[in-house]
Amino acid sequence: MSSNSPTDATDTTDAVKTASASSKAAGADARVIDGTNVVKEYQTGAETVRALKGLDFHIDRGEFVSIVGPSGSGKSTLLNILGLLDIPTSGTVLVDGNDVSALSETAATRLRKRVIGFVFQSFYLIPTLTARENVEVPRLLDRKPKETTARATDLLERVGLGDRLDHYPNELSGGQKQRVAIARSLINDPQIVLADEPTGNLDRETGDQILDEFDRITDEGVAVVTVTHDDYVSEFADRTVELVDGRLSDV
Amino acid sequence: MFDALWRRFPIVLMARRNLTRARTRSALAIAAIVIGVVAIATLGIAGVAFKDAQFETLGSIGSDLQVFAGEDNDEGYLTDADIREIERATSGADLVPLKQRNADLAVGRSDGGVTVYGVENPRELYTVRDGSIPGNWRRGALVGATLADRYGLEPGNKLELDGETYRVAAVLEDEGQAAVASPNEAVVLPATAFESEGYAQVVVRSDNVDQANESAMAIRDAFNGREQQISVFERGEVSEQIDQAFAQVNLFLVGLGAISLVVAGVSIANVMLMSAIERREEIGVLRAVGYERSDVLRIMLTEATLLGVVGAFVGVLVSLGLGLVINNALLGDPLAFTTEGLRYALLGFVFGVAASALGGLYPAWKASRQRPVEALRG
Numbered sequence: 001m002s003s004n005s006p007t008d009a010t011d012t013t014d015a016v017k018t019a020s021a022s023s024k025a026a027g028a029d030a031r032v033i034d035g036t037n038v039v040k041e042y043q044t045g046a047e048t049v050r051a052l053k054g055l056d057f058h059i060d061r062g063e064f065v066s067i068v069g070p071s072g073s074g075k076s077t078l079l080n081i082l083g084l085l086d087i088p089t090s091g092t093v094l095v096d097g098n099d100v101s102a103l104s105e106t107a108a109t110r111l112r113k114r115v116i117g118f119v120f121q122s123f124y125l126i127p128t129l130t131a132r133e134n135v136e137v138p139r140l141l142d143r144k145p146k147e148t149t150a151r152a153t154d155l156l157e158r159v160g161l162g163d164r165l166d167h168y169p170n171e172l173s174g175g176q177k178q179r180v181a182i183a184r185s186l187i188n189d190p191q192i193v194l195a196d197e198p199t200g201n202l203d204r205e206t207g208d209q210i211l212d213e214f215d216r217i218t219d220e221g222v223a224v225v226t227v228t229h230d231d232y233v234s235e236f237a238d239r240t241v242e243l244v245d246g247r248l249s250d251v
Numbered sequence: 252m253f254d255a256l257w258r259r260f261p262i263v264l265m266a267r268r269n270l271t272r273a274r275t276r277s278a279l280a281i282a283a284i285v286i287g288v289v290a291i292a293t294l295g296i297a298g299v300a301f302k303d304a305q306f307e308t309l310g311s312i313g314s315d316l317q318v319f320a321g322e323d324n325d326e327g328y329l330t331d332a333d334i335r336e337i338e339r340a341t342s343g344a345d346l347v348p349l350k351q352r353n354a355d356l357a358v359g360r361s362d363g364g365v366t367v368y369g370v371e372n373p374r375e376l377y378t379v380r381d382g383s384i385p386g387n388w389r390r391g392a393l394v395g396a397t398l399a400d401r402y403g404l405e406p407g408n409k410l411e412l413d414g415e416t417y418r419v420a421a422v423l424e425d426e427g428q429a430a431v432a433s434p435n436e437a438v439v440l441p442a443t444a445f446e447s448e449g450y451a452q453v454v455v456r457s458d459n460v461d462q463a464n465e466s467a468m469a470i471r472d473a474f475n476g477r478e479q480q481i482s483v484f485e486r487g488e489v490s491e492q493i494d495q496a497f498a499q500v501n502l503f504l505v506g507l508g509a510i511s512l513v514v515a516g517v518s519i520a521n522v523m524l525m526s527a528i529e530r531r532e533e534i535g536v537l538r539a540v541g542y543e544r545s546d547v548l549r550i551m552l553t554e555a556t557l558l559g560v561v562g563a564f565v566g567v568l569v570s571l572g573l574g575l576v577i578n579n580a581l582l583g584d585p586l587a588f589t590t591e592g593l594r595y596a597l598l599g600f601v602f603g604v605a606a607s608a609l610g611g612l613y614p615a616w617k618a619s620r621q622r623p624v625e626a627l628r629g
Binding site for chain 1: 268272532544623624
């Protein structure tokens with residue numbers, strides 16, 4: 001379970017789903033993220049708020065997990081911890097076998113870049129960059145411009161935006177922007193894509209397209225975790241968990 | 252093709268795109284740098300041009316020594332014996348003994364006061380503009396350029412000094428106000444035309460300041476014990492003092508310019524801080540997708556530096572343009588740039604870029620320390 005060396009790779013049901021599944025697929029370890037008794041507390045003034053009250057969870061390769069729950073239930077907090085943007089107050093979170101509490105800022109950033117892709121509710125595309133450049137952003141500093149451009153083009157074609165490569169975000173519709181954001185989340189071959197209310201700003205039909213897109217990603221062995229209070233997303237998910245008042249329960 | 256070039260420097264690409272996003276703001280920040288650079292470079296160039304213009308009217312000060320009778324010298328002038336003594340002390344340096352008196356000058360109906368020098372060999376001190384100095388010079392006056400122009404004197408004309416008539420043999424070249432025994436406003440006569448004994452001063456020709464200083468000490472040693480028989484005026488020392496004074500004035504001017512660059516640096520800091528706040532979420536996204544703190548720092552610093560480079564470049568161009576005008580006004584030649592002047596343009600450029608980079612440091616550091624969780628909270 002702690003091993004993540006590619007040479008240990010043996011047959012697992014999730015990893016064989018597709019040939020393009022991450023080469024980091026690590027033997028018996030089908031879990032991308034594994035959390036045990038995860039607690040997160042915030043200090044607001046003199047008061048300590050317990051946002052997560054001891055969660056046990058895991059995300060497997062290629063699965064589509066939908067986390068639902070009302071506002072203030074701790075969804076965003078959980079997503080931040082899954083995305084290595086925050087660390088738990090207590091408990092253990094393993095991302096690709098690494099204990100996130102033990103990572104330095106730089107190591108966490110590097111692990112995040114390698115393993116995790118983000119899709120945000122409000123897209124967060126950079127307005128001065130074209131669709132293709134936006135997709136390239138996470139790899140822009142890698143100094144392999146040709147490969148990066150080829151991969152970005154390929155990803156945009158796969159999400160049906162092959163004819164919008166050089167358009168700027170303000171020339172794209174909401175659904176197109178979100179598809180650019182999905183392409184961006186995939187540029188580094190992540191093992192998991194975290195999506196915060198991915199359909200929140202979209203109409204139903206466009207939302208369906210995005211969810212289809214996620215479905216396709218999971219077929220390639222990439223896990224997708226969405227956080228939403230839209231129950232509709234759950235119809236597409238392999239698994240839905242509900243977070244209420246800092247506690248998880250399967251639905 | 253440019254695109255390919257930009258892609259080699261992705262950070263510069265991103266920085267440039269970010270700057271073009273808020274064009275007016277970037278332009279204003281650049282303008283601040285331009286003003287600062289122009290202040291430094293133009294004041295520097297103007298100072299140098301002013302100095303050159305002053306030296307043009309002063310003429311060369313040179314490093315000659317002038318020896319006069321000292322305050323304890325009873326005669327009040329230097330005798331032939333003194334001159335022999337000076338010759339010994341300076342071991343054969345070129346000496347030009349000068350007699351001097353004031354006289355009333357009359358040319359036709361106009362008259363006025365004038366300085367008259369008596370020199371044995373005027374060729375050692377002066378150059379001739381019109382006419383020539385006779386081989387065996389016993390009679391005939393040499394007239395300074397300014398005086399000649401004022402009275403309309405030409406070789407062959409006559410003038411009266413204290414009632415005695417002389418023929419103008421030559422008109423001398425304009426020697427500048429600082430020349431030794433400046434002839435511009437004077438009449439030069441053969442030493443034999445002076446009835447008085449002794450000399451008002453002796454000029455000791457000297458090629459450089461060090462040699463002059465050595466000679467000066469030797470002369471003082473030879474004459475001055477407890478009593479000050481002679482006084483020695485070291486022109487080289489004065490020339491150095493004047494140079495120093497000009498350098499200080501220039502330093503002061505450029506210092507004033509530097510203040511405006513400090514202000515420009517502050518404005519860059521302000522612009523970058525605002526930009527960092529506006530792009531809070533975007534920077535959060537960059538951090539989320541794997542940009543390290545140092546990457547964010549580099550991008551922001553590059554932006555600030557880019558503002559500085561553009562501003563400094565424009566500033567230097569403007570300064571050179573103003574330099575043309577200043578040179579034309581002070582020196583009569585727009586292209587009279589000197590290395591010394593151009594050095595200030597370079598200084599302005601370097602300071603401009605440095606001020607921007609420094610101004611960007613804190614905002615960049617602050618932006619890079621921002622936690623992505625907080626930036627993305629919305």
